Amino acid sequence: MLQGSEMPGPAGVPQRKMTYFVPKSDNSNEQVRVPNVIALVGLPARGKTYISHKLCRYLNWIGIKTKAFNVGEYRRKACNLEEEGEFEFFSPNNARGQKIRDECARLAIEDMGKYLDNKEGEVAILDATNTTRERRKLLMEFCKNMMHEPPFRVFFVESVCDDPMIINSNITEVKINSPDYKGIMSQEQAKEDFLKRIENYRVQYEPLDEEFDEELSYIKVINAGKSFYVHNVNGHVQSRVVYFLMNIHLLPRSIYLSRHGESEYNRIGRLGGDSPLSENGLKYAGKLREYFENEDLEDFRIWSSQKIRAAQTASHLKDLAGHTEFWKCLDEIDAGICEGLTYEDFESRYPKQFAERDKDKYHYRYPSGESYEDLVARLEPVIMELERQSNVLVISHQAVLRCILAYFTNQNRDDLPYLKVPLHTVIKLTPKAYSCEVEMFKFDIEAVNTYREKPQ
Template identity: 30%
Template structure:
């Protein structure tokens, strides 16, 4: 039996090869027939004629060459396999489809020198897809990547993933507060976003505020509505609160004699046709600027901050957006307030704003309440019209005590809705500092998990003493503010109280969060020994992982890996350290997203003992830093930062460690700066 097999081996092998070829030809022929092509012509040479579609759509017959390893050898040129393969070549050439056949692979050459033809970017549809018809999946800068979006941001062609946010609500309902929080959160995640405030442009149009000659001429106004810390980073500029109007002419919006238009409650009466026409024109002009930002300037989210309290106005806005670009996403966000304390705080804020600044507070309050009544007479909350037209919306009631979502689509809308659930206006302090001096710090090494030095342990002691003192001091000051508060406020009183009864000030907890690295945990050892503090270690607070550079100095990296050193120097924000586990700042932002939501949610005081990259990223969120400043923010050892959320923004203070006295001294008028050391 073995001999018989050996004697007939060659013949059997030949028969198997023939059967295999016939089977392949049959399958390929079926594929050709299913494509509805005309019957293929037999080819006796190594080329076949195939239609070629030119740029203008005309068909030009051009020969296609057989690719080594993919088409049959000349010996089989007249067989059925050759016919099928040549027809298959016509399909590939004509329709430009990618075909990866197991039969082609079985005939492919395995020689090391076999050519590989990379795919050419093409359009498999009937038209060039200039925009995507639906919102795509997640775009996370630093965590996702594609050819059209190498950095992970929303690509210009993904118009449906972009978002027009339209705020809705009566005056003094916290709409501007919400817009600033949403914009800050989206920008921190590296999505290009901008607020377009109709009220600011209305004031310019009505002559209440003079039109600036350039976007940078008008600086932040020093009112509670805009007293969040101003960031100047080595030559940076204050962000103007009012963008230069591009459609309105100030001369056309005065009363003929050059006097500004009356901005009292009568101006907002729905029966005042002239004023209504002006307000509608300002709203549409502002919307046009927003659409230009999204469609022409690379924006991802534009927020239209206005009352938009009638169905007519909202319908007008939707039609205007759809006429410009029907695939843009539209999200309505309505702020509703029933809480009297919340309304009082918001009204106090309005009384010290640009419409009533330096005016009698009692008269101003009466006028403002009349303005609200004018809006209420025509106000229609979100609901029936939006649902009938299948529009997505979020209703936020009493700053997150109740949230209603309808028809949310797209990752941005879902993320915003989730973020809004974390809001609270509880009075509290958030402290941020780096750990004490570690052994690796002394040796200028990156990363690692070394212990604190003796100096570092003393820093932890001083930190516990100082925070305990400031905690008691804050409680006394808060109670004094509540006792002195009056409504309407006295002239010059620009600090509205928190919109809460503050019944739990004495019982307010104090959390201390550290990373899981020893130098951070050890800095909190005195807090951990004090039952008045709740200490917890978080892995997401760990220092940025330097990959293969862990334990090295920057001088060693520059000497041994000059190309990597230069890449990091040119773009620290996007740079990722090479090697297993290596991270960059965008990765740190991504892993701290849930932590930021938790910081916003809790009502307790909080101290975070982190690391340089972590502190930079958290400071960037609270201080609304641009992406160009995050990775270069100067956060040296020994600095302690205090952030106190307010209904209008934040109060910010910085303290420097006094090693000799084991204490901290406040740095007056501190402004975050860029680090002077390019290695840090």
């Protein structure tokens, strides 16, 4: 049964004709290839947008096409908080504010539905507070109506936090970087307004409940991952989401990436191999030690490839770290029958293979070797551990570090194999609520350029 109506909306909010469908029996749990909706739940400053961004990045990185729909962005397009009165706009007693927020939620949910119905992706993330049962019911009814075949499978992710230190850290991050406040008011004004906004949400907050929400699928992430409650997980995607969230890190830290120092094979342009460091590579290892002495990091760890050139580089810093570990999965991409060849040798001996690699470098697999796609699968445990750890230096190789850098900076597959990771350079990554800050520190030590431009 189909019902349609013109939804009245406040001035400034784009109007659409909303069509409602009578829900039918849900057989999505019995099917395998089902579109998934991941819906965030929780008060402001609980890391929801941070989780949304990281989850979206992770799923795309492992090959599950995903897009996030942030209701706050719809609201910012619809109205100006300076005109609406900042925190008062979020009061449950503000009828106009409530009307705008409800309409913006509907618009986001409708766009999310089109994205999945049009097969543009497999997973949609609804980044919103979803703090009331009424709002969650509206979402469930939309996802399980007759318009979608099969119905969308819904999984709620509730971020619960009562740790003052974590909440304060999140508020500090939001008040500096949130589009609601950046360039509009001072940090102290932003903090005061944001705390009042949280209280407005707290008045109407109805957490997910084991008894009331027995039919729903959800995970509660408690105090930034100190504990979890998982309920009624269905399907591969939801299982991967749970796996990822149980490794997520919500607190400030930095990740450092560095290639080994220049190797003898680098100097003569050969692929792969297991050659030692050149004289310039040894100088870099010494300078790398000086750099981390000045960083003076707490709980500092080093992870290194098992290749000689990486292990030599790591050995110069060993006493600075609490732990130094050598991972086989951090070894360079396996070039198979092309190991030890120069690019000129590769092109002359295997011209067809060389052309295939230029055509699609991400999916190209060296004969008897690996592709970048294989490398991403191999590196997933490293990504999971990086999400769990504090300050880590990863000493590895060009292709490996491209994959890790692509994960943290949300690069697509076409660009991943061409990211610039030069020798004798430290890349410092600092995950933020809305992005990942990337800083590159180039050391003044000569090294060959191993970068090969993307063919036009």
